[in-house]
Amino acid sequence: MTLRIENKSCIACGKCVQVCPAGIMVRSTDGKGIEAVRTDRCIGCGHCVDVCPTGSVIHSDFPPQRVHTVDTSRLPAPEQVLELIRSRRSNRALTPRPIPDEALQRIVEAARYAPTASNSRQVSFTLVTEPEQLRRIADFTVGVFASTARKLLHPVVRTLLKPLRPDLYRYAARFAEIEREHEAGNDPILRRATALLIIHTPASNRFGCEDANLAYQNASLMAESLGVSQIYMGFVLTAARMGRKNAFARIAGITGRPQAIMALGIPAFRYSKYTER
Structure with missing residues (x-):
């Protein structure tokens, strides 16, 4: 250099x-x-x-x-940016229509432009669009939570653990419901999304989580501007961390540690209003 x-x-x-x-x-x-x-x-x-x-x-x-000169005339006004942010929703009513490749690439490009600690640039992006691979990721997630639910609901474990960790039992019943819905073909995990954006970093990256979630926000706002629904995949991310070492990485075809996961799909409709928060 x-x-x-x-x-x-x-x-x-x-x-x-x-x-x-x-x-x-x-x-x-x-x-x-x-x-x-x-x-x-x-x-x-x-x-x-x-x-x-x-x-x-x-x-x-x-x-x-x-090196490119910034064309300030093309920048959105503050009111436009705030309107986009206010109207962004995790719309789970998705259609089976695939997302155009150009839109997916724009979403990834927006994510790449997010800042990283010390400009380390150690954030990677993997798009999963193959239906069979998406199904395997959903199966893996449901399997991890179903196994966890069975352990938590064992009479002996429940008696000993529930008084100490009542927060865990808020989700135990929901895990069983998710398994039933999944077996019925309702896709309670991915919500019939046609793409997953997995944001991952080397396990050694101290600021991997922070860097990845900055990238996620960029991608989320770009998706919203393109009329693409985006849903934070907290269940999938949690299962990836709870499952056997590297099991999720092998299924998803990634290296390193998944730090944020976004489901993407074409919405059946768009919200016409937003509520104040």
């Missing part, structure tokens, strides 16, 4: 100094220019390149063809 300042065009505005999180950009000792020091500390965030008004920051990770 190379990083330098083109002194002939630099106007020493100091914007790069203000935004560099690694403290690489500094004013020269005479105060008339900018210097790049300790460049080995660069995390590759690109802040310096994007903020420079004259294109004087030369960074090998960001050649000119990868």
Whole structure:
């Protein structure tokens, strides 16, 4: 990686100094220019390149063809952004129609643009659209919860554990209902979604959960803008963590640890109102 300042065009505005999180950009000792020091500390965030008004920051990770001018005329107004956020719903009334590939790719692209701690960029995205693979994920989830319910409802375990963990027994009966609904073909887990977006990180990533859920929010808002329903798959994520080691990863075809999972589908209808919260 190379990083330098083109002194002939630099106007020493100091914007790069203000935004560099690694403290690489500094004013020269005479105060008339900018210097790049300790460049080995660069995390590759690109802040310096994007903020420079004259294109004087030369960074090998960001050649000119990868740098784009922001067209502020295309940005949504604050009222439009807030309306989108207010109207976003986890619409579980889905149709069997597949989501267009272009829409899925836009959702993933939006997720990729989310920030990550120290710009680690260790978040990966896996789209599952094959019906058989989706069925296996639903089967796995139901199986984990059914097994857990049977253990919790065992008379001896129930007598000993319920007084200590009453919160667990709030869900035990629901687990049994989910198993019955699943066996009847009602798909209580995926809600007949035609795609799953699995956001995963290396197990060693200390901030994997936080990074993944920032990405999830980007993807969720993009899906909403495209008219695609999105549902947080808390049951699937919990089952992935409760099941046998790497069992979910093998079924889903991912590496690392799943941190957030979104079900996606074409809604049967859209909500026409939103309630104040």
